[in-house]
Amino acid sequence: MRTVLLIGASRGIGFELARQYIEEGxxxxxxxxxxxxxxxxxxxxxxxxxxxxxxxxxxxxxxxxLDGEK
Structure with missing residues (x-):
C-alpha cells in the first residue's frame, strides 16, 4: 500500500488531498x-x-x- 504524509490536512487543499488519497486506497x-x-x-x-x-x-x-516510516 502506498503511503502519503500530508502536513496541515484538516482543511482546505490538505483536507481535499487527504480525501482523494483515501478514496484511491x-x-x-x-x-x-x-x-x-x-x-x-x-x-x-x-x-x-x-x-x-x-x-x-x-x-x-x-x-x-515517523521514525522507521518509508
Missing part, C-alpha cells in the same frame, strides 16, 4: 493542530498526528513519531 498520515481537525481526519480514515509547525518541539515530536 492510499494510507494517509495526516497532521493537524486541533482536536477537531484530528477527529475529522480520523473519521475519514486517515492516521493522524498532532503537529504545530510553529512549535519546534512539535516538529521534533513528528520526526520521532
Amino acid at each position: 492510499w494510507r494517509v498520515i495526516a497532521t493537524a493542530r486541533s482536536d477537531e481537525g484530528l477527529a475529522k481526519l480520523k473519521a475519514m480514515g486517515a492516521e493522524t498526528l498532532r503537529l504545530d509547525v510553529a512549535n519546534p518541539a512539535s516538529n521534533s515530536g513528528l520526526a520521532w513519531q
